[in-house]
Amino acid sequence: MVKIANRLRGLQQSTLGAMTVRCQELGALNLAQGRSQVPPPASLLAEGSRDFKELGHSYSQPEGLAVFREAVSDKVKRHSGLSVEPATQVLATVGATGALAATLTALLDAGDGVILFEPFYSYYLSALKMQNLRPEPVRLVGPDFAITEKPLRAAINGRTRAMIICSPNNPSGHRLTATELEIVSAVAEEHDLLVITDEVYEDIYFGPAPHLAAATVGNLEERTVTLGSLGKSFSIPGWRLGYVCGPELLISAIRIAADALVACAPAPLQELGARALSLGEDYYRDLRAMYDRKRRTLAEGFAAAGLSPNEPEGSYYLFVDCSRMGVTTGVEAAEILLENSLVGTVPGEAFYLAAPDRPYIRACFSVPDDVIAEAVSRLVSGV
Numbered sequence: 095m096v097k098i099a100n101r102l103r104g105l106q107q108s109t110l111g112a113m114t115v116r117c118q119e120l121g122a123l124n125l126a127q128g129r130s131q132v133p134p135p136a137s138l139l140a141e142g143s144r145d146f147k148e149l150g151h152s153y154s155q156p157e158g159l160a161v162f163r164e165a166v167s168d169k170v171k172r173h174s175g176l177s178v179e180p181a182t183q184v185l186a187t188v189g190a191t192g193a194l195a196a197t198l199t200a201l202l203d204a205g206d207g208v209i210l211f212e213p214f215y216s217y218y219l220s221a222l223k224m225q226n227l228r229p230e231p232v233r234l235v236g237p238d239f240a241i242t243e244k245p246l247r248a249a250i251n252g253r254t255r256a257m258i259i260c261s262p263n264n265p266s267g268h269r270l271t272a273t274e275l276e277i278v279s280a281v282a283e284e285h286d287l288l289v290i291t292d293e294v295y296e297d298i299y300f301g302p303a304p305h306l307a308a309a310t311v312g313n314l315e316e317r318t319v320t321l322g323s324l325g326k327s328f329s330i331p332g333w334r335l336g337y338v339c340g341p342e343l344l345i346s347a348i349r350i351a352a353d354a355l356v357a358c359a360p361a362p363l364q365e366l367g368a369r370a371l372s373l374g375e376d377y378y379r380d381l382r383a384m385y386d387r388k389r390r391t392l393a394e395g396f397a398a399a400g401l402s403p404n405e406p407e408g409s410y411y412l413f414v415d416c417s418r419m420g421v422t423t424g425v426e427a428a429e430i431l432l433e434n435s436l437v438g439t440v441p442g443e444a445f446y447l448a449a450p451d452r453p454y455i456r457a458c459f460s461v462p463d464d465v466i467a468e469a470v471s472r473l474v475s476g477v
């Protein structure tokens with residue numbers, strides 16, 4: 095009998111995938127998956143369909159097209175002041191997922207420990223398992239889910255080699271502050287750790303303060319790789335276009351791993367992606383206003399149903415404390431919401447290694463306004 099590799103042990107269909115199937119079976123609204131259901135910029139689609147024949151349809155260089163890397167470098171500089179040399183410090187990747195896989199492959203060895211701040215985006219755990227890396231959890235406490243020094247220091251041991259941070263955060267919506275990043279910087283420097291910062295939601299935040307890129311704080315730049323994605327900012331996750339930026343030495347190693355894993359990111363889409371990255375500030379303002387509206391409406395629905403939604407500072411998820419339902423786990427809460435209100439959400443357990451301290455569920459608001467309105471009406475009448 096052909097054997098399945100040990101690294102796949104314990105990796106099954108994700109909770110998100112399972113909830114999607116249940117939603118289909120029951121005819122429930124799916125607020126579980128983080129799949130964006132809002133349309134991409136109209137100008138990008140129009141140019142894409144007009145010009146697709148003329149684009150390059152072969153491989154690009156493993157590091158990606160120069161036009162794409164230049165557009166990434168310009169955009170991150172414009173939005174957060176992060177300075178990266180397009181020729182040597184930027185790599186086009188197959189989504190941020192591909193960027194993370196290549197980074198872990200290139201910079202860490204089997205058995206190395208990686209700090210994960212709970213709650214964390216669940217793909218991190220799968221990505222670590224695929225490389226036989228050891229997840230080392232640090233529990234963050236709601237409602238603000240801020241990084242503090244003591245628990246971080248307590249989690250570090252002789253095998254810890256890296257940490258993954260995420261801001262704006264999926265699922266908590268928290269944006270890391272300069273103070274938190276100073277802590278990350280000091281601890282990383284002291285233990286000589288690699289810092290992987292996932293900033294795929296950099297353009298989706300609420301409030302006036304611009305995105306704070308981790309690599310611009312303290313001494314983080316020299317030991318930090320920044321993961322980005324066009325999927326969230328331009329509502330094109332299916333294009334599988336992302337990037338990783340960082341110190342030249344690290345990027346040249348990640349380039350080798352990315353080449354070995356997937357050869358290159360989709361070349362014709364890199365050309366179109368470069369145009370998306372050059373959209374003006376009006377585009378981003380409208381994007382944030384749209385998500386702000388959706389987040390408020392959905393939060394009002396959960397609150398009207400007697401639950402306690404958080405107030406996300408960024409990303410497109412609500413992380414809702416369902417204690418008031420009288421349940422102890424997010425699994426129970428998600429089940430009740432599904433059965434009684436026909437609204438599919440993700441149990442908080444999906445974002446933790448051990449049981450969370452409260453019964454959380456995550457609800458995605460990257461869905462059309464009419465879906466949000468219907469979810470609100472079902473929540474109010476059903477819970």
Ligand SMILES: Cc1ncc(COP(=O)(O)O)c(C=O)c1O
Nearest residue numbers: 128189190191215264323325336
């Ligand atoms: C925090 C976070 N990182 C990375 C990704 C994956 O990004 P991509 O689609 O570019 O691989 C997601 C997608 O939901 C995410 O929420």
